[in-house]
Amino acid sequence: VINSGFFYSSAEQREKLVESERKFTDEKVKKIVEFKKQVCGDTNKGFVVINQKGIDPLSLDLLCKNGILALRQTKVFKMLQKILSFFAIHNEEKLPEQVLEVISKPELPNHPYYPTDLKLPNFTEKTYSMEYLIGVFAAATITITLVFFSIISQKRNVSGLNKFAFIWFIITGSIHIFLEGYFVYSHETIQSDNFLLAQMWKEYSLSDSRYLTSDSFVVNMEGITAVLLGPASYFAAIGIHQNWPSRHVIQLIVSLSQLYGLVLYYATTFFEGFPHSRPEPLYFWGYFFGINFLWFLIPGTLILQSCLYLTNTVREVQKKKSKKTN
Structure with missing residues (x-):
């Protein structure tokens, strides 16, 4: 599934955000598809989207039809690092800079705020919607x-x-x-x-x-x-x-x-x-x-x-x- 493309949406979905904040809109789906074309061209190479907490079924279906695999859990991040490292060694093509940038980051933010590298060590999720x-x-x-x-x-x-x-x-x-x-x-x-x-x-x-x-x-x-x-x-x-x-x-x-x-x-x-x-x-x-x-x-x-x-x-x-x- 993974060949040359990888896109990570760093903090756009959080577990406790309301449904409207969790869902990918049609506009976001289009942006991801356009991003795949920029990285992979018009080839049939696979493309992976890492979404931190969840993707709604409609957006998931639209992404799949465009050759994009959407992975839900952040627990797969370490596994993907190994897979991407494998392709970096065995694939003749170089991985995009976006991939290397993500691999170099040791951990994900613990909050939904911007900028994404903001440090909030004592942050706790709000309990009210x-x-x-x-x-x-x-x-x-x-x-x-x-x-x-x-x-x-x-x-x-x-x-x-x-x-x-x-x-x-x-x-x-x-x-x-x-x-x-x-x-x-x-x-x-x-x-x-x-x-x-x-x-x-x-x-x-x-x-x-x-x-x-x-x-x-x-x-x-x-x-x-x-x-x-x-x-x-x-x-x-x-x-x-x-x-x-x-x-x-x-x-x-x-x-x-x-x-x-x-x-x-x-x-x-x-x-x-x-x-x-x-x-x-x-x-x-x-x-x-x-x-x-x-x-x-x-x-x-x-x-x-x-x-x-x-x-x-x-x-x-x-x-x-x-x-x-x-």
């Missing part, structure tokens, strides 16, 4: 929204945008204090912890593994956010509810800080080529880009609102002063 963790977070967010919407709705003179801002500051303040605060407090042990909030961070870390390695920028950024912006967000919400004169000043400071933090967060990994995120759309575009982009859109809108309000207020004051002097 992705759906459960997202469901808990969504349920908490919806509960907060409903409770505080009923509170702000009792104020008759509050506009729709201000009601939205009130709820936003409660939600974002809670995320800063409780979720991000937990990360700052437990960042050294999250990779081995299975507390609910730790598992949420393990799920999010599929899009940014820096949260499992105590990255100095991430820890300091989240620390400032939890200690300063969390309480400040609550003050901004109170200012909206009580119609404080300083409300827009607080809102402007908090929103600018959130926007600045997001730019730094994106920039520090952008110039590295996003090496800490898994390539799947769910993790890169959904978690890393999509969720965090809310802290660009909403603070940006609130910054504009506060700037317009403060500008108009100063303009009115200046008009009154000019009338008095005249």
Whole structure:
């Protein structure tokens, strides 16, 4: 079966990942078939795919029809090393560089995070599924929204945008204090912890593994956010509810800080080529880009609102002063 081709998908499937993460998509099957053609050409030589934990039957059938053998268990890795070594000696053709690279690696990663050579010696798999963790977070967010919407709705003179801002500051303040605060407090042990909030961070870390390695920028950024912006967000919400004169000043400071933090967060990994995120759309575009982009859109809108309000207020004051002097 093995002649000149070998492809190893280093960490794409893990035993405890949900079914959607375990399966090969049609796109991945096509990529493997294209990779075989690059290595073997249009010959009928066999090709082996090592998949760390499992392949769904449909993809397995498609691969077989293209002359590709998919092996499931990582326990066969040592056996394949011996087989490949045999072909390296007895086959006139040289093995591809991809084969030699894999053979030289003594062990497989114990985690599903990127980069694949990331060392997480104390890592333990999360016990809750992705759906459960997202469901808990969504349920908490919806509960907060409903409770505080009923509170702000009792104020008759509050506009729709201000009601939205009130709820936003409660939600974002809670995320800063409780979720991000937990990360700052437990960042050294999250990779081995299975507390609910730790598992949420393990799920999010599929899009940014820096949260499992105590990255100095991430820890300091989240620390400032939890200690300063969390309480400040609550003050901004109170200012909206009580119609404080300083409300827009607080809102402007908090929103600018959130926007600045997001730019730094994106920039520090952008110039590295996003090496800490898994390539799947769910993790890169959904978690890393999509969720965090809310802290660009909403603070940006609130910054504009506060700037317009403060500008108009100063303009009115200046008009009154000019009338008095005249």
